[in-house]
Amino acid sequence: GAVVSQHPSWVICKSGTSVKIECRSLDFQATTMFWYRQFPKQSLMLMATSNEGSKATYEQGVEKDKFLINHASLTLSTLTVTSAHPEDSSFYICSAFPYSNQPQHFGDGTRLSIL
Amino acid sequence: GNSVTQMEGPVTLSEEAFLTINCTYTATGYPSLFWYVQYPGEGLQLLLKATKADDKGSNKGFEATYRKETTSFHLEKGSVQVSDSAVYFCALRSSSGSARQLTFGSGTQLTVLP
Numbered sequence: 144g145a146v147v148s149q150h151p152s153w154v155i156c157k158s159g160t161s162v163k164i165e166c167r168s169l170d171f172q173a174t175t176m177f178w179y180r181q182f183p184k185q186s187l188m189l190m191a192t193s194n195e196g197s198k199a200t201y202e203q204g205v206e207k208d209k210f211l212i213n214h215a216s217l218t219l220s221t222l223t224v225t226s227a228h229p230e231d232s233s234f235y236i237c238s239a240f241p242y243s244n245q246p247q248h249f250g251d252g253t254r255l256s257i258l
Numbered sequence: 259g260n261s262v263t264q265m266e267g268p269v270t271l272s273e274e275a276f277l278t279i280n281c282t283y284t285a286t287g288y289p290s291l292f293w294y295v296q297y298p299g300e301g302l303q304l305l306l307k308a309t310k311a312d313d314k315g316s317n318k319g320f321e322a323t324y325r326k327e328t329t330s331f332h333l334e335k336g337s338v339q340v341s342d343s344a345v346y347f348c349a350l351r352s353s354s355g356s357a358r359q360l361t362f363g364s365g366t367q368l369t370v371l372p
Contacts, residue, residue, distance in 0.1 A: 177359055185364070252299075
């Protein structure tokens with residue numbers, strides 16, 4: 144079945160560091176991928192829609208200069224948290240779907256901890 | 259806009275008990291409905307889905323029926339196991355427009371005790 148791989152699974156770094164998270168579709172091509180953020184014991188909040196070959200679409204309230212998204216190929220989208228601060232600590236999850244009418248498949252998530 | 263209202267947790271059951279997690283939705287048109295499960299420290303896994311009214315999704319003993327008249331998609335399992343302990347999310351995907359993002363409910367934490 145469709146597999147989405149996310150890397151790294153856990154990041155701990157100092158405040159002010161930029162962190163890049165990768166999301167790969169392993170056995171299908173994905174023109175669209177989604178990035179979510181999840182706070183402890185809460186639901187997923189859609190941050191942005193990543194579009195291959197074009198700019199990402201950000202949800203209201205999400206800073207596009209803070210959360211840089213690049214979708215340079217049909218199998219890879221990256222989320223870079225720039226100059227991360229403790230309030231950016233969270234669980235970030237990506238998803239993609241093989242075809243427009245197929246369910247989304249999720250990566251295993253990246254736990255980001257900013258000290 | 260679209261929204262999903264999900265039964266608040268946490269839910270604690272004994273092994274072999276019957277499980278129901280309520281989910282209702284608001285959407286225009288004919289959305290697709292999903293249940294996802296999230297185990298601790300992991301991403302979401304699709305549990306089951308239904309794409310039209312009266313469809314029943316089922317997987318691993320879990321079932322949910324798409325009820326358009328009550329705009330509901332309640333999750334049920336006849337006999338839960340300890341390994342079913344996880345967070346369950348109800349979600350919908352709109353049938354209109356070009357976007358394919360999901361709208362999630364708030365999640366329900368299920369703990370099954372031996």
